Amino acid sequence: MLHKIFNIVIVASTLRIATPILLASLGGIMAERSGVNNIGLEGMMLLGAFAAVIGSSLGGPWLGLLFGLLAGLCTGLLHGFISITIKANQIISGTAINILAVGLPNILIPVIWPGHYAITPVVKQLPTIALSSVPIIGSLFKQFNIIIALTVLLVPFLHTVLYYTRFGLRLRSLGEHPRAADTVGIPVQRFRYVAVALSGTLAGLAGTYLSISYQAQFSIAMTAGRGFIGLAAMIFGRWKPFGAFFACILFGFAEAFQAAAQSAGVPIPPDLFLAFPYVLTLIALVSIAGRHTGSPAAAGKPYIPE
C-alpha cells in the first residue's frame, strides 16, 4: 500500500500544491520585512484569481496572467494607501480586503457571464510544455509549468535581493527600525509602497496560478484559506524565503500525502488532515516563543515622519 502513496507522483503534486502557498508566503515576507502586516493576502489572491479568469476569457491566458498580476498589484496599493498614507490599522485594512474579495466576484460573475452564479465557465489555461521526453525530470514532472518554475526561482532570487542587495538591506531596515532608516535618508513610505505592491502582485500571481493553471475557472472562495496558510508558512519559516519554501513543501506534502492516501483507500479524515498546517504553525509559534521569532520588530506599526 505504501508504494501506492509514496511514488513519484507525490513529488510533483507536493510542488503543485505548495506553489500558491509559497507565492502568498513570499508576498507576506516582502510586506512584513518592510514593516507592513498583510493579512489581506487571501483576498488579494482571490481577486487575482478572478481577474485572471476575466482576462483569459477576454484575450487568452497571457492576458489573464497580466490581469491577475494587476489585480494583485492594485489591491496591494489599496492596502498601502490605507496603511501607509492614511496610517490606519493594517489588520483592519487586510481584513476589509479579505471580506471585499469574497463579495465582489459573486456580484460580478452573473454580470459578466449571465446565467452563471458562484462559478465561472471554463476558460483557457496557461500553456504547459511537455517534458516527458526529457530524462529524469520528465519522469518527475510531465509538464513544464511556467508559474511553478518561476515560483521556485523566486525563492533564491528574493533571498538574494533581501540579503545581498542595497535595496534588500534598506527594506529590512524599515521593518526593524524605520526611524533610523529615515534618519539616514531612506524614503520610508515610498519603500513600503514598493514592498506592499510587490506583496500584492505575488498574491495576485498565486491566485492566477489557481484559476488559470491549477484549474481553469473561478469558483467562490476557491483560495480556501491558502493565503492564510501562506501567512503561516511565513511565520513557520521565520520570515525568510528559504524558510517559507521548506514550510510550504512540508504543508504541500501533507496535503499531497492525504490525497494520495485517500485514493489508495487509507481512511484518513480529510477535514482533520487539512487542519494540519494550522496546528503545526501554532505548535511552532509556541516552540519558538520567548526566543527571537524572526518577526520584523516594526511590522504592523505605521510610520509617522517627524
Added chain:
Amino acid sequence: MTDRSLDKKRPTLDSHQGGRRSRLGAIMGSTATSSVIVILAFLLGFFILGITGFNPIQAFSAMFRGALGSKRGIAETLLSMTPLILSGLGFALAYHCKLFNIGLEGQIAVGAIAASWLGYSIEGLPCVVHVTICLVGACLAGAVWGFFPGFLKARYNIHEVISVIMLNHIAFKVAAYMVSVGGPMKDPTDLMPASPYILTTAKLPRIWAGTRFNVSIFIALAMAFVVWVFLYKSRPGYMMRAVGSNPDAAQTVGISATSFTILAMVLSSALGGLAGGIEILGIHHRLLAQFSPGYGFDAIAVALLGQLNPIAVVASSFLYGVLRSGAVLMQVTTGVSKDMVSVLTATIIFFTSMKEPFARWMKHLFSAIKGHPMIGRSDSHVA
C-alpha cells in the same frame, strides 16, 4: 495600588467627561460619524450596482422590503441580530483591551459544536436547565478557544491575530469533521452532513407563530447591558480598558496586563461561543458543517460602526440584521448577489479606518467652531 492612583488616570481614559452636555455632544458626534460612514458605503454600493447594470434602487428597496416588509422578514431580521450583537460585543470587548479578535467565526463554530452535542446527548432535563447547560457549554467552548491566543499574547507576545486565524481554520475543519461521514457527531440516518437534532428540552422557545423568532434576542440584549456595565461601571472592566489604553502605565499602578489580556480574550470568545450556541438552539436545532454566513466577520464592522460601545453595537446590529435578512429577497427578486453585504461590510470597515485622519482634517477645517464634538474616545483605539 490605591484607588487614587486609578482615579488620577481616569481623565485620560474617558475623554468625553465634564457633564451631561459634552457627553451628549460626543454621542451625537459618534452617531453622525457612523451615519456618514453608512451613507457613504451605500452610495458606493449604488455606484457598484449602477455600473454593473443593475437597478440600485430596485435592489436596495427589495432588500428593505425583504427585511422589514413582512412578518417573516421582521422575524428573520431580529433573529440575525442575535449572533451579530453577541459577536459584535465580543469584538468590541477585546478591542477595549487593544486585542483584535478576528477569531469570532471560529469561536462561533466551537460554541455550536458544544451546544449541539449537549443538546442531543443529555436527556430528561427540564427545559430551562437544559438550555442553560447548553449555553454555558457553548460559552466555555468559546472561552477555551479564546484562552489560547490570549495566553500566547500575554505570555509570549505572539500576535493574537496570527493565532486566532490558525484557530479559526482549525475550528472550521473540526466542525466539518464532526458531521462528515464517519465523524463522531454525524447523524447516520441522514445523508446531509449534520448532527442529530437536539432534544425539545434544549430548543429555545419560539414565541411568534409562523416564524422562527425565539427568545434569543432578549439574551443578546441582556448581554449588551451586562457588557456595558462590565466595561464602564465595574472595576475589572475599568482595569481592562486601562491595560488597553496604556499597558505600561497600567502595570505601573499594579494592574496585571497579563491577566487582563487573557481575561479580555476569554470573555470576548465566550460571547462568540454563546452566539454559536444560540444559533443552534434557536434556529438550526442541529450542527451543520457551515451554518454561519460570516457573523464573526460582520462583527468587526458591527463593533467598529458602533464605536465599540455595547449599546451602540445593538443599533449597528439592527442595520446588519436588515442587510443579512433582506439580502436574500434582493438576490431572489433582482439577481444581485447577497454577497453585496460583504462589499458593504468591507466599505464600512475601510471608511471607519479612515475616519480618524478624516476627522483630523475636518477639525482643522472647523477649528473656529468651539468645542466641536469630534468622534469621541474610541478613535485613538481604532487607529
